[in-house]
Amino acid sequence: MTTREQAAALDARDPLAPLRELFTLPPGVIYLDGNSLGALPKATPARIARAVEQEWGQGLIASWNNAGWIDLPRRLGDRLAPWIGARAGEVLVADSTSVNLYKVLHAALQLQQGKRKIVVSERSNFPTDNYIAQSVVRSHGGELILADSPEDIPPLLDERCAVLMLTHVNYRSGRMHDMALLTRWAHQAGALAVWDLAHSAGAVPLDLLGAAADFAIGCGYKYLNGGPGAPSFVWMHPRHQGQVWQPLTGWLGHAAPFEFSPEYRPAAGIQQYQCGTPAVLAMTGLDSALDVFDEAAKLGGMGALRAKSLALTEAFIAEIDARVPTAWVATPREAALRGSQVSVALPSDIDSYAVMQALISRGVIGDFRAGTPALLRFGFTPLYTRFVDVVDAVSVLADVLATEAWRTPEFQRRSAVT
Numbered sequence: 001m002t003t004r005e006q007a008a009a010l011d012a013r014d015p016l017a018p019l020r021e022l023f024t025l026p027p028g029v030i031y032l033d034g035n036s037l038g039a040l041p042k043a044t045p046a047r048i049a050r051a052v053e054q055e056w057g058q059g060l061i062a063s064w065n066n067a068g069w070i071d072l073p074r075r076l077g078d079r080l081a082p083w084i085g086a087r088a089g090e091v092l093v094a095d096s097t098s099v100n101l102y103k104v105l106h107a108a109l110q111l112q113q114g115k116r117k118i119v120v121s122e123r124s125n126f127p128t129d130n131y132i133a134q135s136v137v138r139s140h141g142g143e144l145i146l147a148d149s150p151e152d153i154p155p156l157l158d159e160r161c162a163v164l165m166l167t168h169v170n171y172r173s174g175r176m177h178d179m180a181l182l183t184r185w186a187h188q189a190g191a192l193a194v195w196d197l198a199h200s201a202g203a204v205p206l207d208l209l210g211a212a213a214d215f216a217i218g219c220g221y222k223y224l225n226g227g228p229g230a231p232s233f234v235w236m237h238p239r240h241q242g243q244v245w246q247p248l249t250g251w252l253g254h255a256a257p258f259e260f261s262p263e264y265r266p267a268a269g270i271q272q273y274q275c276g277t278p279a280v281l282a283m284t285g286l287d288s289a290l291d292v293f294d295e296a297a298k299l300g301g302m303g304a305l306r307a308k309s310l311a312l313t314e315a316f317i318a319e320i321d322a323r324v325p326t327a328w329v330a331t332p333r334e335a336a337l338r339g340s341q342v343s344v345a346l347p348s349d350i351d352s353y354a355v356m357q358a359l360i361s362r363g364v365i366g367d368f369r370a371g372t373p374a375l376l377r378f379g380f381t382p383l384y385t386r387f388v389d390v391v392d393a394v395s396v397l398a399d400v401l402a403t404e405a406w407r408t409p410e411f412q413r414r415s416a417v418t
Contacts, residue, residue, distance in 0.1 A: 002315060007387035016299055016308055020384040022292050023225075030389045030396075032366045035171075035199060035341045035379025038225030038289070047288040051281060072283040073274055077233060079290045080224075083302065084197060084216065085207030086235050092270045093233045093283060097198055097219045098128045100234040101165075103246040103273055104215035105136040107236070108163045108192045110244045116162035116190070117142030120153065126171045129196055133165055150175065153182065157189040164191050168206070169199035169339030172369055174331035174377075176204065176339045180211040187212065198222060201233075202293070203309060203340035203381065205302050208235055215240075223340065223381055224293075226286030234273045241269050250275030292383060308382035309340040312390060316342050316378065319394035324401060330375055340380050345373040350406070352376055353418060357411035358400045364393045368418050 011017060024040040025031060031039055055067040064070045077091030084091070094100070109117065119133050123146040133144045142162065147153045157164060164186040169176045183193040197218030200206055202225070208216050214237050220230035245266050251257045252274040255265045266272040296305060317329050320342070330343040346352050352374040356366060359376075366378040378393065400406055 002319065002387075002391055004388055004391050007315075007391045010311075010387040014308065014387075016296070016304055016382060017386075019292065019296060019299070020386065022295065023384045025384060028363045030364045030393050032364065032378040032380065032385070032389070032393060034225070034381035034385070035203075035222055035377065036367055037221055037228060038202075038223060038381065039384055040227070041225055041289050041292050043291060044227065044285055044288040048281060048284050051284040056280075069278065069280050072278050072280065072287070074271065076283060076287055076290065077270070079287075079293075080201070080233055083206070083293060084201055084218070084233075084235065085205075085209055085211070087209070090238065090270055091233055091235045092273050093220065093231050093286065094274045094278065095232055095234075097196065097217055097232040098132055099248070099275075100217040100232045100273070101129060101132045101194075101196065102136060103248055104194055104217060104234060104236065105133060105163065105165065106139075106247040107240070107244045108194055108215060109136065109140045109142065111192060111240065112162040114140075116160060118160045119144050119163045119165055120147065120156045120161050120191075121145075121165045122147050122150070122153070122167075122170070124170060124172055125165075125167055126196070126198070129165065129167060150177065154185055157185050157191060159190065161186070161189055161191040163194055165194040165196075167196040167198060169204065169341075171199055172330075172343060172371060172375055172377075174199075174339045174341040174343050175337055176200070176332075178336075179213065180207070183211050183213050199339055199341070203305070205306055209237070213237060220286045220289075222379075224286065225289040225381075225383070227282065227289070229282055230286045230289075231279055231282055234270065236270055236273070238269075246273050248275045252276060252278075296383060305382045309380055310335050310338070312380040312382065312385055312387065313338060313340065313342050315387060315390045316380070316394065319390060320344060320397075323394050323398040326401070328373075330373070340382070341377055342380070343369075343375040343377050345375055346401075348373070350401070351412065353414065354406040354408075354411040355397075355400055358406040358408065359393075359396060361411070362396050362400070364396045366393075370418070 055063040076093040078088040081091045186193045192214040195216040201218045202223030216235040220226035253272045328345045356368040369375045
């Protein structure tokens with residue numbers, strides 16, 4: 001068990017500590033939900049205001065050229081590329097994770113030329129991924145097969161498998177897959193590998209090219225801190241360029257959109273994966289957030305972020321073990337298998353949703369995920385989370401459980417978003 005003084009000493013020695021000052025964090029709040037929505041960078045409101053008041057208000061339609069609006073999807077993709085193990089010109093920022101997953105799954109199945117039609121994923125994958133996969137396989141006359149555990153995946157990679165579709169870090173458990181190994185196994189079976197990086201980008205090291213992945217998508221509003229509804233990103237390995245069309249053939253994915261040709265002609269490379277007009281204000285928020293990562297690069301980059309993430313999650317697990325012995329840590333304790341979150345399960349006679357509401361009422365913000373078991377999720381964003389936050393959060397959790405404060409009726413009422 002760590003004392004608060006010991007935690008404060010760790011924070012004082014933290015080389016990433018200056019990054020916390022780049023965020024707006026309400027006083028009295030311990031924010032451990034960056035795995036759902038990242039905190040607001042301090043520079044973002046002024047940056048968006050400039051886009052609204054000057055670029056839109058004064059520049060009007062000329063800002064598509066003069067302010068570079070039309071280039072935002074490509075430019076943001078280039079800024080993001082080094083953080084996911086890709087190169088400039090390979091990543092595009094556009095649309096949502098669900099829409100981009102639809103695009104790449106269709107493309108992957110087309111690459112199989114109808115010879116294979118089975119998509120393999122996990123039952124515990126984030127539901128939208130499996131929902132999208134269900135839609136795509138129906139249109140191809142295929143099937144979605146769901147593994148009940150990570151250990152059940154390899155036997156499903158056989159001669160019938162067309163695509164292995166996985167979220168790199170599982171949204172419930174925080175377990176992290178070995179991307180390179182699973183991609184290699186998929187390729188050995190003749191399948192393609194599609195990765196969802198929603199719970200990875202900005203928090204754990206990624207090397208899409210090194211892993212030889214085929215396609216990847218991810219969102220901009222979690223660890224990347226781009227704001228609510230921030231756009232997604234999409235990546236395709238260069239070896240697949242020119243071999244397949246993605247299905248949403250919108251005008252900005254055309255080779256020459258301002259020719260206004262009646263016939264579609266796909267743009268080269270990743271540009272084809274853009275459909276409609278860029279969401280300029282949302283992309284502006286993400287652009288501002290990526291400035292923080294520029295500062296992080298100066299302080300050690302992803303290596304430093306990962307080291308702090310592991311230290312924070314290890315400390316949190318140790319505190320849970322020491323102070324909340326009735327809890328079960330559902331996240332792997334082995335560092336190589338853990339993303340940047342810790343999920344905690346409580347005995348079945350305790351209402352975990354009510355426990356999280358009681359925590360939030362005391363300024364400790366995590367989130368709740370229904371299922372078996374129900375989970376309390378705590379995300380650790382190394383850009384701004386401190387070691388004193390770890391100690392204080394577990395202290396509050398221990399008190400909520402010891403006093404049974406969660407039984408208060410107001411904490412039993414379910415909100416629309418949990």
